[in-house]
Amino acid sequence: MAETLVEVIGLTKSFGSIKAVDNISLSVNRGEVLGFLGPNGAGKSTSMKMITGFLTPTSGTIKISGNDISVNPIEAKASIGYLPEGAPAYGEMTPLNFLSFVAEVRGIDNSARASRVDEIIDKIHLERVAHQPIDTLSKGFKRRVGIAQAILHDPEILILDEPTDGLDPNQKHEIRALIKEMAADKAILISTHILEEVESVCTKAIIISNGGVIFSGSPLELSSKSRYHNAITLVVSNKDVEKTTKILKELEEIMAIEHIAEAELTRVTLIPYSSEVEISSLVKARMADYECEILQLYIEQGRLDEVFRSLTNQQKSGEVIRS
């Protein structure tokens, strides 16, 4: 049985009459990366602020490495590394001084401190700006200083609020690689808007909307909710499009056909009635019968952004989906 490092039960936060977070429960085990998704204002950051002990929940319990954060806040906070939203840092300090300060507060003793800070600066690639005030750094570097600060004490729990926001594609890739590298012996909770991030780094995903959980499961389960799950896309030359559409429409397994036209070719996506049905052989046979050439064929995994949109929009009409 995997060790549960973060356990949240029935977390609720009200600001006046507004319920920002409504009865959220989740758990993260060692070795897991939980992706926390949801539209802006859904309550992701508020939840993270409570889990890290910054805000006090209206109700619910939070256990961090076995410590209830409302009972033993200092012990609980010691095992968390936290990147708050927007990666705040003391602007007049240099990354070197800032990291040394955090290391000192975190109780890394004098002898180990300098080498630990150097190691992190090296790992996060901050060497070039280590002696420059944080205020003068680019957004990408500021974010990296925030991440460096979070992993400085090698915490067993990492909570990162939009770790790749504002980074360029190379930097995003680097941070994801770093998260994956650390994932094995930590419990990691990241919030993000970027769905490809969920596919590439997360082992579990939770979607919240209007303060409540509307999906909880693996990224694969999430993508299987897509109407495109197990759909197939054919690439055919433009002259064959009409004929292809006509002959495939007659297959009763196919619910809908979508086209994306490019210069010489068209991508024809076939959506089956049920994602359980395997239609590729059927389609191949049909195409061969009518002598239509398939230039390319691939099976869709499902499109996360489409699932995300449909889930978060459905939620407005009050429907709750769990898997």
Added chain:
Amino acid sequence: MKGFFPIFKREFRSYFDTPVAYVFIVIFLVLNGVFTFYVGGFYDRGLADLGPFFEFHPWLYMFLIPAISMRLWSEERKAGTIELMLTLPVSLGASVFGKFFAAWCFTVVALLGTVPIWLTVNYLGQPDNTVIAASYLGSILMAGGFLSIGSCVSALTKNQVIAFVTSFMICLVFNLSGFPMVLDVFASWAPQSIVDVIASFSFLTHFDSIQKGVIDLRDIIFFASLIIFWLYLNVIAIEVNKSN
């Protein structure tokens, strides 16, 4: 109080990492000079003491101390670093004390800049140095009192201007509470005992007796308990306000 020392150190250094320290110290020393020599008539009195120097401290602190304290918490709130600080494994009390002591030590540093006046008066005559030492102590305690007010007020707002103006007003009330203009408001309807209590909150009265060289335990307790009271309120203000 784990975490107190690193927080204190960081805060203290931050004054010198920005122009705040230098601007403040220069203005503090210039104003001290102006008050002592021009308004206080340091030379004309023909007395070897620092009376005219210390006499203006309550009024000087009234608007200079809020200028130091206004950033203590409102800046943390505005920049979002408060979230960072309060998720570190440190108690809120340690953070509040750490930042307060840093600001206090900084005012002591500014005050140390006035030591040449002390040396001058020794050069010119034979002042009672114990009275001067007591006055310095009183001045430092009073600065602490003003700072604790300012620190608490700055935890209530993200806006440093509001923090400054509000602290200034509260400091003014504490300065004036021994004066007829404040006491008369109460004297007409409140029992004498309440008027006495209000009068006893005057920084001027407590500072005045220390400044005369009388170090009365009651005055020290007054300032110490005042500081503790406002810092306690400071902790509560952060607890209540951090989510906004």
